[in-house]
Amino acid sequence: MSKNVRVRFAPSPTGPLHIGGVRTALFxxxxxKKHNGTFVLRIEDTDQNRYVEGAEQYIIDALNWCNIPFDEGPNKNEKFGPYRQSERKDLYKDYAEQLIASGNAYYAFDTAESLDAHRKDHEANGKTFIYNWHNRLKLSNSLSLSQEEVKAKLDNGDDYVIRFKSPQDQTLHLKDIIRGDIKIDTNILDDKVLFKSDGMPTYHLANIVDDHLMEISHVIRGEEWLPSLALHMQLYTAFGWDAPEFAHLPLILKPTGKGKLSKRDGxxxxxxxxxxxYTSPNGDVSKGYKEEGYFADAVIxxxxxxGWNPGTEQEIFSLEELIAAFDLSRVNKAGARFDPDKTKWFNHHYMQEQNNDELAEAFKNNHDELKDIDVNYIAMVVNLVKERATFVNDFWDLSSFFFVAPESFDEKASKKAFKDETKELMTTLVSIISNIEEFEVETLQKEIKGWITGNEIGFGKVMMPLRLALVGALQGPDVFDIIYMIGKAETIKRIEKVISVL
Incomplete structure (x- = not known):
């Protein structure tokens, strides 16, 4: 690309970062990174009424956990700082007044009560109230009042907002990287508030000013901001600034495919x-992917x-591969359905790639039953069972028999496995195992399978009751791996328990 790529992720610190926001940050x-550019974090906290203590740090921690840290932002490489809009508020009024001076904005003194009365009057006549060219001269603003009246109100300290003056009878031609060419009739646009009576800018003004001053080249944001594109492009024109390129990402939909994904769905x-x-100020706790056992690589x-498709059959991508393959031209317009089962599928894949020693440490820390067991032994167990695991929390159910003998035997499996000859076969098996000196998997396999085939015994007649003795159910990894892991004495002890109940 001809110009330096600078993009920004600009969340509001009003609570935890939704995965929709993480997806926006990721893209x-x-x-x-694809274009050797800069990823900026800007905190858009102009709405102080909704500000939540700790939300900004949560956003930063979340990006870091996802391995997508920002290059510039609060307290980091502050080339265009400050990066919190609340710390930039002195900037915005000057820009709002520039727009008034150029005739692109105006003071509006309407009270909330008078605007509400206008809305109700329009509704009573089957109309929709829009504050724009239709009626702005009938309302209380610097376009309808004399200069003397306006000056008196300002000198008197009357409450006011600054509104953008939307043009009449024009067609805006907008361009979006994902959605293509868009046409907007300016007659349907309202005169949006740019500056509020509390001395703070609205999102629209602060967003445009900051993107310009921070030299943002591309604005990649959620579809919910698409209706704001017309105003934002008009603001760039009004200021005489070059606009960045825009790309509006598709919504993340509920698992049903109908409606936007919400916390309630989760x-x-x-x-x-x-x-x-996340723990809210009132004490409510919301689940997190990290704490639920997902790997950051799987989440990414x-x-x-x-919403993105690489154009190939490949589904597993490292972060480096995603950077190399990513292209906004392959982002879809249509909403993307969230599939909880697919997220688990990804996590299962990444489970197989994890280091066994690290998984063993996590497994041990989660279970008091393992506190006195050598972590190297736990790592060997993990290696045997992780193929069937999606989360570290699955390990205990998949492997508890490696650490404690089963207290009972699955009733349905017992009826299938325990036959008239089982007691005699298990007694002989104890004798065979007792006499094996080289207690390795290969030797165990050779001796036990040799006895079965040599005596023309059906494998199921031995292996099913043996597995029940070791595991308590007809499941688990290879029987010979289990025997080797728990050792000769424990194996014999468990088989003898089966013999005792037959």
Whole structure:
């Protein structure tokens, strides 16, 4: 690209970062890294009424856990700082007044009560009230009042907002990288508030000013901001600034495919919608992908497919591969359905690639039953069972018999495995195992299988009751691996328990 790529992720610190926000951050990050650009974090906290203590740090922690850290932002490489809009508020009024001076904006003194009365009057006549060219001269603003009246109100300290003056009878031709060419009739646009009576800018003004001053080259944001594109492009024109390129990402939809994914969907169906666990100011705890046992690489991989398609059959991508493959031209317009089962599929894949020693440490830390067991032994167990695991929390159910003998035998399996000849076969098996000196998997296999085939015994007649003795159910990894792991004495002890109940 001809100009330096600079993108920004600009969340509001009003609570935890939803995975939709993480997806937006990810696509910005991938685009920046693909083009050797800069990924900026800007905190858009102009709405102080909704500000939540700790939310900014949560956003930073979430990006870091996902391995998509920002290059510039609060307290980091502050080339264009400050990066919190609340710390930039002195900038915005000057820009709002520039627009008034150029005739692109005006003071509006309407009270909330008078605007509400106008809305109700329009509704009573079957109309929709829009504050724009239709009626702005009938309202209380610097376009309808004399200069003397306006000056008096300002000198008197009357409350006011600054509104953008939307043009009449024009067609805007807008361009979006994902959605193509868009036409907008300016007659349907309202005169949006740019500056509020509390001395703070609205999102629209602060967003445009900051993107310009921070030299943002591409604005990659959610579809919900598409209706704002017309105003934002008009603001760039009004200021005489070059606009960045825009790309509006598709919504992430509920698992049903109908409607935008929400926290309520996660609560209802039992999956997280936040990257990290979050405790709200009132004490409510929301699940996080990290705490639920998902790997950051898996989260990034499945989020990348929510709205983007590489154009190949490949589904597993490292972060480096995503950077190389990512292209905004392959982002879909249509919403992307969130599939909880697919997220688990990704996590299962990444489970297989994890280091056994690290998984063993995590497994040990989660279970008091393992506190006195050598972590090297636990790692060997993990290696045998992780193929069937999706989360570290699955390990105990898959492997408890490696650490404690089963207390009972599955009733249905027992009826299938225990026959008239089982007691005699298990007694002989104890004798065979007792006499094996080289207690290795290969030797165990050779001796036990040799006895079965040599005596023309059906394998199921021996292997099913043997597995029940070792595991308590007809499941688990290879029987000979289990025997080797728990050792000769424990193996014999468990088989003898079966013999005692037959």
């Amino acid at each position: 910005n990050y991938l685009f920046a 609560d209802k169906l039992g999956f997280p919608v936040f990257p990290l666990e 991989n499945f989020l990348s497919f929510l």
